[in-house]
Amino acid sequence: MSKNRDDFDPKVVDTLSRRASFICSNPDCRALAIAPSNEDTSKAIYIGVAAHITAAAEGGPRYDPNLTPDQRASIENGIFLCSSCSVMIDKNGGIDFPTNLLHQWKRNHEQWVREHLNKSVESQITIVDGEHKAKGIGNVTGLEIKKSAIIKPGTKVSAEGIGNVTGTKIG
Ligand SMILES: [Zn+2]
Numbered sequence: 001m002s003k004n005r006d007d008f009d010p011k012v013v014d015t016l017s018r019r020a021s022f023i024c025s026n027p028d029c030r031a032l033a034i035a036p037s038n039e040d041t042s043k044a045i046y047i048g049v050a051a052h053i054t055a056a057a058e059g060g061p062r063y064d065p066n067l068t069p070d071q072r073a074s075i076e077n078g079i080f081l082c083s084s085c086s087v088m089i090d091k092n093g094g095i096d097f098p099t100n101l102l103h104q105w106k107r108n109h110e111q112w113v114r115e116h117l118n119k120s121v122e123s124q125i126t127i128v129d130g131e132h133k134a135k136g137i138g139n140v141t142g143l144e145i146k147k148s149a150i151i152k153p154g155t156k157v158s159a160e161g162i163g164n165v166t167g168t169k170i171g
Contacts, residue, residue, distance in 0.1 A: 012075045013050040020080035021116075022048055025109035031082040049086035050078045053102045061094025062102075079106045125150060134159040144169045 008016070022034040033048035055063040056072050064072075071077060079102050081089070089097040129152035132143040142159035145151075145168070159165050 008050045008052075008073060008075075008078055012073070012078060016050045016075055016078045016080045017048050019110055019113070020048075021113045022080075023109070023113065024048075024082035024085050025079050025105045026081060026085045027105060027108060029082060029085050031084075033080075033082045047083045049081050049083050051081050051086040051089065053077050053079050053106075054099055055094075061090040062097075062099050064099070080109075128152065129155050131156040132158070134161070136161045136163075138163045139166075140164065141166045141169050143167070146171070 007013075017033075022032065024031045024033055031047075033046065035045045037043040037045055052060070052072070053062065054067060054072065054077055055061050057063070058065070067077070089102065126145065126147055126149040128143070128145065128149050132155070134140050134142045138161075140159050140161040140163060142157040157168050159167050
């Protein structure tokens with residue numbers, strides 16, 4: 001199979017995907033881009049793409065004439081995305097997803113992955129339900145949420161007292 005000149009070197013693809021933990025770098029997506037095949041234990045289902053931040057070839061999305069061919073092919077110019085987001089960022093010649101934004105996605109995503117090393121991603125979200133009542137004098141807070149949370153329907157919060165009374169405090 002001949003190598004497409006627009007493709008990154010396989011080593012770059014490998015490092016980029018592992019640095020992203022095989023998770024799409026779009027903060028609104030974060031889709032897992034790899035899964036085991038149920039039918040063939042020797043295979044994985046891979047939908048990841050090492051996408052160019054600025055195009056590899058002239059006329060492509062976000063093409064930057066100031067970069068050298070080596071810079072265009074370097075890992076610095078790549079971002080790991082799912083196949084759907086990799087198509088999305090190149091629509092309309094890439095005008096909706098400028099270079100700066102993609103560099104920001106990449107930086108923030110790698111930092112997010114780094115922060116979750118050896119931690120459960122799910123544990124970062126609190127599930128809130130049931131009844132939360134507070135009564136007293138001074139600082140009275142019915143419910144305080146300090147990190148990302150899913151608040152289930154039917155959750156009840158009440159706070160009463162004298163002083164600084166807060167129903168739900170978020171952040
Ligand atoms: Zn995605």
